[in-house]
Amino acid sequence: MVNIAFIGFGGVGQALAEILMEREKSLSRSYGLNTRVVAVADMMKGSIYDPDGLDVKNLLQAVRTDGTVEGIPGGPQAKKGWSSTDTIIHSNADVIVEVTFTDVNTGEPAITHCRTAFEHGKSVVTTNKGPVALAYKELAELAEDQGVFFGFEGTVMSGTPALRMPVETLAGNEITEIKGILNGTTNFILTEMEKGFSYEDSLEKAQQLGYAEADPTSDVEGYDARYKAAILANYLMGESLSHTEVECEGISGVTVDQVQDALREGKKLRLLARVKNEEGTVRASVKPERIDADDPLSGVTGATNAIVYECDLAGPILLTGAGAGLKETGFSLLIDLIHYQRERQPAKL
Numbered sequence: 001m002v003n004i005a006f007i008g009f010g011g012v013g014q015a016l017a018e019i020l021m022e023r024e025k026s027l028s029r030s031y032g033l034n035t036r037v038v039a040v041a042d043m044m045k046g047s048i049y050d051p052d053g054l055d056v057k058n059l060l061q062a063v064r065t066d067g068t069v070e071g072i073p074g075g076p077q078a079k080k081g082w083s084s085t086d087t088i089i090h091s092n093a094d095v096i097v098e099v100t101f102t103d104v105n106t107g108e109p110a111i112t113h114c115r116t117a118f119e120h121g122k123s124v125v126t127t128n129k130g131p132v133a134l135a136y137k138e139l140a141e142l143a144e145d146q147g148v149f150f151g152f153e154g155t156v157m158s159g160t161p162a163l164r165m166p167v168e169t170l171a172g173n174e175i176t177e178i179k180g181i182l183n184g185t186t187n188f189i190l191t192e193m194e195k196g197f198s199y200e201d202s203l204e205k206a207q208q209l210g211y212a213e214a215d216p217t218s219d220v221e222g223y224d225a226r227y228k229a230a231i232l233a234n235y236l237m238g239e240s241l242s243h244t245e246v247e248c249e250g251i252s253g254v255t256v257d258q259v260q261d262a263l264r265e266g267k268k269l270r271l272l273a274r275v276k277n278e279e280g281t282v283r284a285s286v287k288p289e290r291i292d293a294d295d296p297l298s299g300v301t302g303a304t305n306a307i308v309y310e311c312d313l314a315g316p317i318l319l320t321g322a323g324a325g326l327k328e329t330g331f332s333l334l335i336d337l338i339h340y341q342r343e344r345q346p347a348k349l
């Protein structure tokens with residue numbers, strides 16, 4: 001049994017909880033993954049811990065109808081009101097699901113949540129970009145020293161395997177350049193503006209659909225894509241690149257006229273991230289660019305993302321799929337949990 005604690009219980013956390021509940025039997029049968037949610041600790045939605053497990057259906061219903069999880073009944077050992085740190089340290093969770101908001105300046109409190117979990121022998125799966133963009137090396141080394149698992153597939157392109165796919169199936173290649181559309185919100189906004197909708201209305205729609213960050217400035221100013229560019233450089237190219245070294249321009253100054261001018265010229269305006277390894281020096285940028293109609297990235301619309309890996313042996317490899325979305329990002333946490341389980345119980349050859 002894998003005991004799970006949620007730190008943060010917003011859209012993505014609830015989506016994972018729902019998946020674990022709905023697929024309980026098939027996850028057990030197919031992957032030997034049996035999970036029990038023992039804790040939720042959220043800033044405004046309260047916290048509850050029960051070492052014997054919480055009823056996920058009750059949890060979801062409570063948070064959606066009352067806005068808090070603290071009203072649900074717990075067993076004789078249940079505790080309410082614990083802080084995130086108390087939950088990480090004192091609960092009997094094996095895996096901490098860190099799904100608090102991404103802070104683009106400090107990466108906190110998520111970096112501290114991950115560090116505390118590792119120091120207490122607990123694994124972490126997260127979709128929070130802060131810890132991976134700002135503290136990947138330190139956290140990955142700590143997790144390894146402690147013999148625990150650190151999963152972060154959803155930090156780039158949500159449920160689309162932008163990190164695990166190249167590491168596992170493109171191994172042996174040198175990846176010399178990566179270019180892509182890495183932010184769902186801005187791609188959604190630009191696509192809506194192509195249809196004539198205003199920037200403001202399109203941003204509001206992206207927020208309603210759960211694509212945008214808690215503070216959408218991160219999306220529209222390019223900071224979110226910049227974090228993802230840093231993660232790609234550090235994780236896939238093995239070169240240390242700070243997010244502050246990524247040249248960054250967002251789409252907040254883009255007008256409907258500019259988007260439609262590009263269309264009239266047979267081009268598309270897209271927020272492109274580029275990461276290039278030039279003999280060990282990695283350079284990266286995020287900025288709106290006009291791309292030609294025959295570019296494989298030009299057909300990428302809505303919250304869909306796409307990424308091209310330039311490989312020295314395999315040539316260019318294009319991967320496309322959801323870049324944001326609650327179910328999709330919930331899935332990214334599920335695949336991390338399945339890998340956690342596989343590492344605990346390697347398949348017999």
Ligand SMILES: NC(=O)C1=CN([C@@H]2O[C@H](COP(=O)(O)OP(=O)(O)OC[C@H]3O[C@@H](n4cnc5c(N)ncnc54)[C@H](OP(=O)(O)O)[C@@H]3O)[C@@H](O)[C@H]2O)C=CC1
Nearest residue numbers: 008009010011012042043044045100101102127128324325
């Ligand atoms: N949505 C998406 O498509 C994607 C999201 N991500 C990342 O996943 C993470 C979660 O996203 P999402 O669920 O959409 O965001 P939400 O804003 O819906 O949820 C974040 C939750 O974290 C809670 N929270 C904030 N700080 C703390 C804290 N210190 N301790 C405990 N809880 C805290 C918030 O509390 P409250 O609101 O109650 O104050 C909120 O419930 C983010 O880091 C985001 O960048 C990554 C890929 C895609």
Ligand SMILES: N[C@@H](CC=O)C(=O)O
Nearest residue numbers: 183184185211213324
């Ligand atoms: N806000 C982000 C969510 C995923 O990282 C996006 O729009 O891509």
